[in-house]
Amino acid sequence: MGNAAGSMEFPMGKEGKTVSFPPGSETPQKQAAGPKIPMPAEEELEERFNVVLNSMNLPPDKVKILCQYDSEKKWELVCDQERFQVKNPPSAYLLKLRSYLDQGGISRKFKRRVQESTQVLRELEISLRTNHIGWAQEFLSEENRGLDFLVDYMSFAQCAVTYDMDSLDNGTATPDKSVEDLTRSAGNSPIHSASKAARSLTVRFNALHSRKAMRNSRLVSQKDDVHLCIMCLRAIMNYQSGFNLVMTHPCCVNEITLSLNNRNPRTKALVLELLAAVCLVRGGHDIILSAFDNFKEVCGERSRFEKLMEYFSNEDSNIDFMVACMQFINIMVHSVENMNFRVHLQYEFSHHGLDDYLQRLKFTESDRLLVQIQAYLDNVFDVGALLEDAETKNALLEHMEELQDHNAQISSRLQESEREALETVSELEKHLIQTTKEVELLKESLRESCSQVTILQQREIEREIERERERERQRDRDRSAQALAELEEKVQGLVDQQLIRMERSSSGHLDLHVVPFILPVSIHAETEQITTVDGPVAPPTSLVLPPPPAPPLPGATEVTAQAPPPPPPPPIPPPPPPPPPCSTATPPLPPPLPGRGIALPPPPPSIGMAPPFGGKHDGHTGNRNKKAIQTKYRMPSFNWQALKPNQVAGTIFNELDDENVLGELNMDAFEEQFKTKAQTAPADVGTLRAKVAQKIHSKVSLLESNRAKNLAITLRKGGMATSDICTAIETYNQEALSLDFLELLERFIPSEHEVKLIQNYERDGRPLDELPEEDRFMVRFGKIPRLAQRISTLTFMGNFPESIQLIQPQLNAIIAASMSIKSSSKLKKILEIILAFGNYMNSSKRGAAYGFRLQSLDLLLDTKSTDRKQTLLHFIVSIIQEKYPELQAFHSELHFMDKAALVSLDSILQDVCALERGMEVTRKEFAVQEDNPVLQDFLTSNNDLLDSVVEDGKTAQDVYESTVEYFGENPKTTPPSMFFPVFVRFIKAYKQAEQENEQRKKQDVLSREGRTGPPSTSAKPEIAQKQVPMMPKLPQMDLIAELKRRQVIPLVREGKDGAIEDIITDLRNQPYRRTDGSRVSAKWKPGQKLQVSSDISL
Known part of the structure; x- marks a missing residue:
């Protein structure tokens, strides 16, 4: 980096005067680029590149970026920086400034020199702003003392202005008064100390040359030298070290403030911008206030900020100055943290007529000024x-x-x-x-x-x-x-008739022989019935049963006839239909059926064994044979856990008919949307033993040392005498002994070894006074009969009410939740719909399922449609809303799901068993001490209560197990913490799906309206949405929020490199507004609220 002034040399003569100084423009011009120099070796390039980086004073992140450049870019950067290297040191500028402060010489010679001062200051400002930080540090060093020379020159340049204004205010024009009177007024002020006087007077001249100095000052004040001095100071203050020098200088800030007396409005606007930025740096506000106190003393103000308000009211033609003045007033008043001080500063400006003047300015045409006025009004405190x-x-x-x-x-x-x-x-x-x-x-x-x-x-x-x-x-x-x-x-x-004859054969049988005889034709039909056979006569065909044996014929001693076998019995008639299911009426008797071998009707089937639906059933399981569903498209698989056919019997799925659901629904839209896509160190044991060995016990202890120590701590916690403790245990006094103390005492029940030690000690006849207090307590404590049982009983009696209060609600929650799930008809129907959709998607690939595991409900959100915009659950919710609207509030039938999900049934049942054991121990104690009223009252009042809890525990277990089995789950592997949360998650997901479906419908409606309606209609929802945050809050809530905001500390900048320029730039972009808000006075509300963003970038 460099500047155009760097190309101008100051040839110095013997007297340090410049021979020539050609004029130049305000904007520096770069030198023309010469021929490109060849790139040096890598080591030389890196060395020169590091020198350039050090001179540029860049932040670490920027340096890191530049270091990543390749060699060619690094060489270009080195060439650019070396082309603009500084040729004039800071001493050259300071020598010229010193010459302008010389009081001797002829006035005309000074006039010639003052013509060059403006250009020198302009080049100095450019050098300070653009040269590397080393140049600025050399300018501010103790050897050059550039800041002092700048302050002296600025003081010299504006002393005439201050004097002329003071003379004008007092009605005199004597030039001899200027420096001497100002010195006396500052030194004799009772308000300022010695350091204050050093800050209040900034002109240091010999009294002998005051008139000449005043005359030369008037010549300088007519130029832009003061403005350029302020610009130089601004460039210096942009460095952290320079800013600290300016803030600690005894006169610099005072001189900057006194520059407000300059006649150039542009200079005054620059001063106010710089002072406003200093106010926002930590510690700067106090320095600026001190400078205005000095301004009051030097300029003879009656009150602080009087001249500032005067300039503000009179300079109504320069908008830049008015904007800067309004901005400075806003920051000066409202950038302090103390609210009372803010009100004080606010009153100072109100006392000078700021409020009335702002009333007149509300009709100004400058938007920039209106924005600054509105920012001030937004920060104003209305004390009333x-x-x-x-x-x-x-x-x-x-x-x-x-x-x-x-x-x-x-x-x-x-x-x-x-x-x-x-x-x-x-x-x-x-x-x-x-x-x-x-x-x-x-x-x-x-x-x-x-x-x-x-x-x-x-x-x-x-x-x-x-x-x-x-x-x-x-x-x-x-x-x-x-x-x-x-x-x-x-x-x-x-x-x-002698037509036949009877003869007895040799075997004794009677034979009939036909006598040959020709019969007339008329008797032929009758004789045809008699067959001439050697065997017996055939029986008539009309006989169904064989005849009994025939009696002997007349004249025969024995007649035997061989009868043919009986004919077969008639066919068995069909059995009568089975009687109807048993009812209060006796079924009628079926009619008697003749014949043998009749099949009796089977007994009537047992109730509830009839098949739930018609259709074919599996002969082994009694389930219907479901057919595979052929879909038009390939459907994604629904990864549910299907129940086997032999697991469905007796569950809810045995009562569901998904085929009926599929018959009611049109699955074309479903297919279209869901088709598949082409870890303290341990203590030193040796040290601990050494410490224990060093302790000398004055008394003999029967107890182990740690046990005795713990017992002593426990007794101190109890705060009771040994006799009182033992008496309370013997009488079951629950009020005297707390539960925590009883639980601690239970750990110190004497062991058999300790009992033997105590007995041996007493048998030896040794006095108990030789034992420590803990051992004496153990002796008395161990003599209580049935000590363990007494403490256990006391603990049980004390914990019993709390245990009942904890157990009973949990059992009630299990019972109520289980019954509500099992009896919900709407939930049953929803599961039927889910089963239907699952079979529709899977039956062609995996076969039809008769049921599914409840964990499959969580998978409804994993199955997405083809466009990935909705899930299977969303589609089922829409189907329920359309076809089965009565099922939408199914979750209203499911009660206490969240409470039951937190219950550990096994732990509760174990607690119930523990209560039973404790009550049994209490009964045994009462059997030994039947005259104890405490035990009697406890048993009388709590026996029935415990029985009720035990019964509820059995009921809860039975109901829960039956409910779990009803839904096809295993109660041994499915605790309530797994069973009920399935329904809780399903209900939550169902409600969320309902809301998302509604939002999707609204978005579809808006999109359709945007495509079909005019542009204005599509913009209405956006306008409505933007207006929602602007709706007025409740006054009470608004006020409470505002009072809380006022406790926030405003943001204050830290003094660092570039802070001043950043602040000035930010203030130009947006006005200063407090982050804690303020209460706007009622007189500013009507018609003055400007629509300005309240975001603060500082």
């Missing part, structure tokens, strides 16, 4: 309004306390109501369970009665059939006897 706010705050605080108390009462009542409701629901559920058990018993009794009736009916039917058969046999015998008699008559008639 703050007093009202304080009173309102107290009233609001009282009201808030009342509301908090009321809210606490309501919360307490709500918790009480919730607890009562939980108890009521639990009682109702337990009553329902008991009633259900009784109904099951009645149904079982009814089934047994129906079975007995059926057996009796069957027996009666069998007896009736047997009787009918006996009657039928009797009728058959009668018919056979009659037929035999008729046959005998016919045979005898034939014998009489």
Whole structure:
């Protein structure tokens, strides 16, 4: 970096005068680039590059970036920097400035020199601003004392202005008064100390040359030298070291402030910008206030800031100065942390008429000025309004306390109501369970009665059939006897007619022989019935049963006839239909059925064993055979955990019909949206033992040292005498002994070894006074009969009420939650819908499922549609809203899910068993001491309560296990902390899906309106959304938030390199506004609120 002044040399003569100084412009011009120099070696390049980096004073991040350049870019940077190297040292500029402060010489010679001063100061400002930091540090060094020369020259340049203004205010024009009077006024001021006087007077001249100095000062003041001096100081203050020198200089800030008397409005605006920036640097505000106190003394103001307000009111034609002045007033007043001081400074400017002047300026046409005025008004403190706010705050605080108390009462009542409701629901559920058990018993009794009736009916039917058969046999015998008699008559008639003859064979059988005879034609039909055979006569075909043996024929000693085998029985008729399910009415008897071998009807099926639906069933499991569903598109797999067919029996899925759901829904849209895509060090044991060995016990102890020490600590915590402790244990005095103390005492029940030591000590007849206090306590403590049982009983009695209060609500939550899930018909229907969708997606690949694990509900959010914009759960929610709106509030049927999810049922049941054991120990103690009223009262009042809790524990376990099994889960591996959270997560996801579906619908409507409607209609929702944060808050909440904001400390800059320039730049971009806000006075509210952003970049 460099400057154009660097190319100008100051050839010095013997008297240090410049021979020539050609004029130049304000903007420095770069030298023309010469021919490109060849790149040196790598080592030389790096060395020269490091020198350039050190001279540039860059921050570490920038240096890191430059170091990453390649060799070519580094060489270009080195060439650019070396081309603008500084040729004139700071001493050359200082020598010229010293010549201008020379009081001797002819006035015309000074006029020639003063013509060059402006150009020298301009080049000095450019050098200070653009040269490397080493040049500026050399200029400010103790050897050159450049800051002192700048301050002296600026003081010299404006002393005439200050004098002329003082003379004008006093109505005199005597030039002899200027320096001497100013010196006396500053030195004799009772307000300022010696250091204050050093800051108040900045002109140091010999009194002999005061008139000549005043004359030369008037010549300099007519140039831009003061303005350029301020610019030089601004460049110096942009370095941290230079800023610290300026702030610690006894006169520099005072001279900058006195520059407000300059007639150039541009110079005054520059001064105010610089002073405003200094106010925002830590510690700068006090320095600026001190400078204005000096300004008041030097310029003879009656009150501080009088001249500033005068310039502000009169310079109404220069907007830049007015903007800078308004900005300075705003920062001067409102950049302090002390609120009382802010109000004081605010009143100072109000006393000078700032408020009235701002009223006149509200009609100005300058937007920049209006912005600064509005920023000031936004920061103004209205003390009257703050007093009202304080009173309102107290009233609001009282009201808030009342509301908090009321809210606490309501919360307490709500918790009480919730607890009562939980108890009521639990009682109702337990009553329902008991009633259900009784109904099951009645149904079982009814089934047994129906079975007995059926057996009796069957027996009666069998007896009736047997009787009918006996009657039928009797009728058959009668018919056979009659037929035999008729046959005998016919045979005898034939014998009489000599048509046949009877002979007895050698075997003893009676044979019939037909006598050959020609019969007339008329009797042919009758004789055809008699067959001439060697065997017996065939029986008639009309006989169903064989006839009894025939009696002997007349004239025959023995007649035997061989009858043919009986004909087969008639076919068995079909069995009657089974009787209807058992009811209070006895089913009617079926009609008697004739015949043998009749099949009795089977007993009626047991209740509840009928298949739930029609259709084909698996012969092994009783489930329907589900068909695979063929879809038009390939569907993504729903990775649920399906139940096997043999796991479905008796669960909720045995009652679901997903095929019916699929019949009700149109799955085309579903296919379109979800189709697949082409770890203290341990203590030194030796040291501890050494310390213990060094201790000398004055008394003999029977206890181990650590045990005795712990017992002593426990006794000190109890704060009771040994006799009082033991008496309280013997009498079961729970009020005297706290539970914590009892639990500690339980650890010090004497062991067998300690009891033997105590007995041996007493047997030796040694006095107890020789023992420490802990051992004496142990002697008395160990003599209490049944000590362990007494302490255990006391502990149990003390913990019993709290244990009941902890256990009972948890059991109630398990019972109520389990029954609500099991009895929810809406939840059952939703599971049916999910089963239908899952089978629709998976059946063609994995086969149809009869049920699924509940953990599969979490996977509904993992299955996404083709466009990845919605999940399977979102689609099911939309289907429920469209087709099954009555299911949307299914979660209202599920109660106390979150409470039941926090219960560890196994731990609760173990606690119940512990209560039973404790109560049994208490009963045994009471059996030994039946005259103890404490034990008697405890047992009388708590026996029934414990029985109720034990019964509730069994009920909770049974209900929970049945519910878990009902949903196809294993109760042994599924605790409540796993079972109930599944439904909690599902309900939460369902509600979230509902909200997202509604938002998606709204967005679709807005997008459709944006495509079809005019542009103005699409902009309306955005306008509405932007206007929502602007809605007025409640006055009380707004006030409380505002009072809290006022406690925030405003941001203050730290003095560092570049801070001044950053502050000035930021203030030009946005006005200064407090981050803690302020209360705007009511007189500024109507019609003056400008729409200016309140963001502060400082």
